Amino acid sequence: MATLTPPANDGPASPGLAGLAFSLSHLRLVPYLTNVQVGTAPTLAPSLRFTVVERAIREGTVVKVGRHTERSARHRPAVLGMPDDILFKSKVVSRAHAEIWVDDGKFFIRDTASSSGTFLDQVRLSPQGSRSNAHRLHDGDCLQLGVEYRGGEEEMYRCVRMRVEINRRSQAAQPHANQDMVPSSPVVASNLPVVPVTTDCCICLQPLRRTPLFLTPCAHAFHYACIRPLLTTRRSRNGRTVLDAVDGFSCPMCRSYIDLNAEPADEDDDV
Known part of the structure; x- marks a missing residue:
């Protein structure tokens, strides 16, 4: 070399x-x-x-x-x-x-x-x-x-x-989603305020039904039970396994980094 x-x-x-x-x-x-x-x-x-x-x-x-x-x-x-x-x-x-x-x-x-x-x-x-x-x-x-x-x-x-x-372009919401309704930070809800890019959970591939759902700013939706392991980190302490909440995670679909501590954007802010 x-x-x-x-x-x-x-x-x-x-x-x-x-x-x-x-x-x-x-x-x-x-x-x-x-x-x-x-x-x-x-x-x-x-x-x-x-x-x-x-x-x-x-x-x-x-x-x-x-x-x-x-x-x-x-x-x-x-x-x-x-x-x-x-x-x-x-x-x-x-x-x-x-x-x-x-x-x-x-x-x-x-x-x-x-x-x-x-x-x-x-x-x-x-x-x-x-x-x-x-x-x-x-x-x-x-x-x-x-x-x-x-x-x-x-x-x-x-x-x-x-x-x-x-040299990546900023990860924007998918074109099939309503851009005005995509949240600026992740949300957990029983029914989604925006139609996601798929009607199935992106992890288990099962339909998105009226169970707790997790919607990301990149317009990907998951069952909360499926995404929850990505929202915690395991570590060993005094022989016991301890779960800590993480500050962010990478979307399994598009690899966008999502800050879980991000403040919701004001209506006048550019998204």
Whole structure:
């Protein structure tokens, strides 16, 4: 594999606004949720909870990835075409953990000699304290920063596990749904205020009847009993299995990330 060197961030050139718009590539990092055990596969330890990260990155710009600190909280002066660094409040993430950049329209990542490692689809990119080669990021990849410490029982000691979304258009409601009636946040109801894209539960494939139903902002509907396992996470504590509510989950149909703590949108808000 040819070695790629990220461009130096000495400051971007000053392209015209029109040229800048066409050279942007879009990166979205959403929490990678592992709250359901499939078969006998081991359940991954819980990861850090964070809000979805979105960046528009132009060719030749390096985005730093690392741990949030008081010093990093003092933002550098805004520069045209320079996106903010990607920072997480986790003790297992190094201050300068990795860097992401775009080359020829493709996203790449490199571990910058972090202590606890960068993992791409569960494969570590380099040994502890060593810089890695450049690795290409693909849409749908699972990216992990660090390894949980003390079992990850405390939030600050959890690794950061996320799914990579590249150049995706925002997940809008399906065309068969009434756009004005699709909720801005998930709802549980006995009968739905909107006709979903299917008359069957998307999980068990049985008809949607007058049992508690769960409707997502992406206009997919489920029996609440079918979707409930996705809304909790299991962990072992003192020999017992404990169920915790999750802050969000990925729709089984379209993989849209849904924030369960999102505030309902006002009528005047754009949806």
